[in-house]
Amino acid sequence: MIRANDPKLKSWVPVPENSDFPIQNLPLGIIKVNDKHHVASRIGDYVIDLAVLNRSGLLGVDFVQRVFESEHINDCIGLGKSLMRDLRSRLSRLLDDKHTDLASDEDLRKRCLIPIRDVEVCMPLDIRNYTDFYSSIEHATNVGTMFRDPENALLPNWKHIPIGYHGRASSIILSGTPVKRPKGQLKGKDDAVPVYGPTKQLDFELEMAFVTCKSNDLGNTISTDETEEYIFGMVLFNDWSARDIQSWEYVPLGPFLAKSFASSISAWVVNLDALKPFRVEGPTQDPKPLPYLQFTGQHNYDICLDVYIESPMFIPAKIVHSNYKYMYWNMAQQLAHHASNGCNIQVGDLYASGTISGPIRDSFGSMLELTWRGTDPIKMPDGSERKFIQDRDKVIMHAYAKNDDVRIGFGEVITEIKPAD
Amino acid sequence: MIRANDPKLKSWVPVPENSDFPIQNLPLGIIKVNDKHHVASRIGDYVIDLAVLNRSGLLGVDFVQRVFESEHINDCIGLGKSLMRDLRSRLSRLLDDKHTDLASDEDLRKRCLIPIRDVEVCMPLDIRNYTDFYSSIEHATNVGTMFRDPENALLPNWKHIPIGYHGRASSIILSGTPVKRPKGQLKGKDDAVPVYGPTKQLDFELEMAFVTCKSNDLGNTISTDETEEYIFGMVLFNDWSARDIQSWEYVPLGPFLAKSFASSISAWVVNLDALKPFRVEGPTQDPKPLPYLQFTGQHNYDICLDVYIESPMFIPAKIVHSNYKYMYWNMAQQLAHHASNGCNIQVGDLYASGTISGPIRDSFGSMLELTWRGTDPIKMPDGSERKFIQDRDKVIMHAYAKNDDVRIGFGEVITEIKPAD
Numbered sequence: 071m072i073r074a075n076d077p078k079l080k081s082w083v084p085v086p087e088n089s090d091f092p093i094q095n096l097p098l099g100i101i102k103v104n105d106k107h108h109v110a111s112r113i114g115d116y117v118i119d120l121a122v123l124n125r126s127g128l129l130g131v132d133f134v135q136r137v138f139e140s141e142h143i144n145d146c147i148g149l150g151k152s153l154m155r156d157l158r159s160r161l162s163r164l165l166d167d168k169h170t171d172l173a174s175d176e177d178l179r180k181r182c183l184i185p186i187r188d189v190e191v192c193m194p195l196d197i198r199n200y201t202d203f204y205s206s207i208e209h210a211t212n213v214g215t216m217f218r219d220p221e222n223a224l225l226p227n228w229k230h231i232p233i234g235y236h237g238r239a240s241s242i243i244l245s246g247t248p249v250k251r252p253k254g255q256l257k258g259k260d261d262a263v264p265v266y267g268p269t270k271q272l273d274f275e276l277e278m279a280f281v282t283c284k285s286n287d288l289g290n291t292i293s294t295d296e297t298e299e300y301i302f303g304m305v306l307f308n309d310w311s312a313r314d315i316q317s318w319e320y321v322p323l324g325p326f327l328a329k330s331f332a333s334s335i336s337a338w339v340v341n342l343d344a345l346k347p348f349r350v351e352g353p354t355q356d357p358k359p360l361p362y363l364q365f366t367g368q369h370n371y372d373i374c375l376d377v378y379i380e381s382p383m384f385i386p387a388k389i390v391h392s393n394y395k396y397m398y399w400n401m402a403q404q405l406a407h408h409a410s411n412g413c414n415i416q417v418g419d420l421y422a423s424g425t426i427s428g429p430i431r432d433s434f435g436s437m438l439e440l441t442w443r444g445t446d447p448i449k450m451p452d453g454s455e456r457k458f459i460q461d462r463d464k465v466i467m468h469a470y471a472k473n474d475d476v477r478i479g480f481g482e483v484i485t486e487i488k489p490a491d
Numbered sequence: 492m493i494r495a496n497d498p499k500l501k502s503w504v505p506v507p508e509n510s511d512f513p514i515q516n517l518p519l520g521i522i523k524v525n526d527k528h529h530v531a532s533r534i535g536d537y538v539i540d541l542a543v544l545n546r547s548g549l550l551g552v553d554f555v556q557r558v559f560e561s562e563h564i565n566d567c568i569g570l571g572k573s574l575m576r577d578l579r580s581r582l583s584r585l586l587d588d589k590h591t592d593l594a595s596d597e598d599l600r601k602r603c604l605i606p607i608r609d610v611e612v613c614m615p616l617d618i619r620n621y622t623d624f625y626s627s628i629e630h631a632t633n634v635g636t637m638f639r640d641p642e643n644a645l646l647p648n649w650k651h652i653p654i655g656y657h658g659r660a661s662s663i664i665l666s667g668t669p670v671k672r673p674k675g676q677l678k679g680k681d682d683a684v685p686v687y688g689p690t691k692q693l694d695f696e697l698e699m700a701f702v703t704c705k706s707n708d709l710g711n712t713i714s715t716d717e718t719e720e721y722i723f724g725m726v727l728f729n730d731w732s733a734r735d736i737q738s739w740e741y742v743p744l745g746p747f748l749a750k751s752f753a754s755s756i757s758a759w760v761v762n763l764d765a766l767k768p769f770r771v772e773g774p775t776q777d778p779k780p781l782p783y784l785q786f787t788g789q790h791n792y793d794i795c796l797d798v799y800i801e802s803p804m805f806i807p808a809k810i811v812h813s814n815y816k817y818m819y820w821n822m823a824q825q826l827a828h829h830a831s832n833g834c835n836i837q838v839g840d841l842y843a844s845g846t847i848s849g850p851i852r853d854s855f856g857s858m859l860e861l862t863w864r865g866t867d868p869i870k871m872p873d874g875s876e877r878k879f880i881q882d883r884d885k886v887i888m889h890a891y892a893k894n895d896d897v898r899i900g901f902g903e904v905i906t907e908i909k910p911a912d
Contacts, residue, residue, distance in 0.1 A: 257651075
């Protein structure tokens with residue numbers, strides 16, 4: 071067992087019950103202190119300023135100060151898996167209630183342990199490349215049934231290839247950043263010509279995404295086993311979509327402006343190590359994938375996923391309860407596939423899962439599926455209906471892995487929709 | 492007229508006849524000098540080290556030294572169109588044979604004017620986001636005819652939308668960098684299951700790409716008129732493609748690994764100002780595009796495009812002579828469309844045209860079209876045939892705008908194909 075995962079560990083920092091951030095989590099993010107960006111971790115309702123902590127010498131001698139005094143965590147995670155394991159382990163020890171080095175140094179403690187309400191939490195990553203997969207079989211089946219043919223909902227390639235597409239990195243934003251309803255070309259089936267106007271089918275997509283911390287040279291592939299060295303951790307991800315823009319633009323080259331107006335990520339990148347207790351078997355893959363996509367060990371994760379809608383008229387109403395474990399293709403397969411043509415992975419790339427849907431309606435990860443393309447609206451607490459997302463709605467996502475001993479959470483992704491200009 | 496475009500200008504630096512880089516061009520790129528990267532321009536067979544020149548004070552006071560002592564031209568062009576116009580104008584004056592400031596300073600001249608054979612020319616851009624359009628009507632028609640339906644070759648959205656898709660930025664490489672034949676999943680029509688192996692249908696795509704030098708805030712659109720402030724210049728672009736990987740993977744989310752193994756760009760980014768004399772009318776657009784895609788002025792460019800294949804068995808054989816002026820959708824429309832959903836453009840983004848094909852076979856911009864999907868191979872000088880690109884072939888592209896007075900060229904994009912592992 072990784073020592074920092076020991077469920078018996080307790081911190082001298084108070085951690086509220088059911089917090090996403092016990093001592094067993096210790097994710098990485100970015101805070102702004104006196105107008106400067108620092109890499110930080112989080113425990114309970116506190117952030118830990120790693121730039122201050124490292125300067126004190128308590129983290130040991132392995133970490134260059136520069137990587138913590140940075141606008142993004144890229145240079146830090148770019149030190150590699152093994153040093154990131156070290157960092158989490160040292161941090162765990164300093165916060166452990168059996169160790170007093172940091173606890174007893176009041177001056178340092180006050181400077182590096184800051185209540186989260188007193189700091190600005192910033193975008194953790196400088197996202198270099200962003201890819202969105204399409205790896206939930208339930209989602210792909212639902213979409214195929216709605217838009218193509220219920221008898222042949224899955225396309226012939228789907229069970230052979232972890233299908234994915236390149237997305238837009240520039241428009242990925244932090245949880246809490248509002249999104250303006252995008253405009254685009256819309257053309258209904260019976261319209262003679264398209265019009266340019268605000269989307270009428272604004273949708274969320276419930277996703278998780280992984281972040282890479284290692285690069286390969288262009289031309290070199292990565293085996294499923296080797297992917298472990300490349301994947302630093304995960305975030306919760308809302309891949310905003312405009313369904314009407316998408317349906318008119320996406321043939322033959324795929325989704326484009328229907329996606330590139332915004333995608334929202336959670337603030338704290340959870341180290342894959344912290345999720346180790348939640349590794350589970352994935353669904354049986356039949357037909358057996360080609361050798362380069364075969365893998366050893368467990369690569370699915372039991373992570374609960376909830377989505378709520380809140381509006382000026384009602385408090386958050388839960389509309390989805392799903393789970394990341396439903397994924398048909400796992401991260402090891404996604405990354406091995408991505409590099410199977412020699413494509414070079416970079417530090418700070420983001421690889422999203424695609425919409426995560428489970429087997430029953432409550433576990434569908436988008437309004438498109440929940441309302442079956444708007445034909446079966448959701449009733450909200452104030453009696454209103456939702457086919458898609460309305461102006462001033464807030465979409466709130468939560469992700470957490472939980473067993474009898476520990477809860478490792480991702481915090482939230484919360485986004486308010488502002489009206490179009 | 493922009494003074495630096497005056498065809499009567501002559502430089503005291505010798506410029507060979509038919510050079511792509513007369514005093515009227517003055518593109519930007521990156522050179523490596525004593526292990527340090529500097530921004531440079533080019534005239535004839537010399538590069539001009541702008542870091543050295545700026546330090547001398549001869550460029551005036553407007554330019555921060557930092558932007559020239561950089562691994563990429565991003566920070567330099569990020570100063571904006573107006574300062575880039577200034578830079579080109581001041582450079583033009585210093586190189587003009589009527590001015591002696593630089594010509595007469597032997598020491599400085601020797602330090603900042605370096606024969607191109609004595610320097611390493613590097614990747615000019617840190618490419619932030621990369622989008623590939625699909626804007627040649629001849630290319631889209633050819634592909635639609637081959638793969639779908641000759642009667643309805645163009646999809647219904649094509650004449651309304653400058654169709655494009657997000658591409659992979661990490662795998663864009665400099666001319667001269669060899670490309671290893673990529674592997675991927677291949678499945679012929681009659682194969683029961685796919686196999687993983689080297690592509691048998693490796694192809695080039697003859698494209699041009701533009702580079703942005705200004706960013707908009709997420710949520711804000713850009714009008715076609717405003718695009719002038721965003722587009723710094725252009726490069727020649729070979730968007731390598733594996734047709735067999737593509738045909739199996741691309742439905743429904745578009746091209747992915749069939750493209751992300753490599754795309755090659757030319758080393759010198761040509762300022763759009765230098766191309767002003769070559770602006771021409773584009774094809775008539777019928778139906779008339781929606782108002783946000785309408786534009787004033789001329790936005791097509793008369794740029795000749797040639798492609799050669801060279802092999803160990805024969806000297807370069809020209810297989811394509813095409814022209815950028817054939818583009819149906821122009822750059823102003825492409826960029827306005829890209830930002831029409833509020834997508835944020837960044838400094839150093841690359842926006843490629845899509846394969847540029849003209850009306851006749853010799854002007855088709857890919858082997859796919861030239862050989863009509865391999866059914867009509869090209870005869871090479873040694874008697875061999877090409878359906879697609881073979882190992883050890885070199886694909887060489889040239890682009891140049893030329894009239895009676897001046898030739899503004901892009902240099903070459905040359906790439907050798909290495910066998911798969």
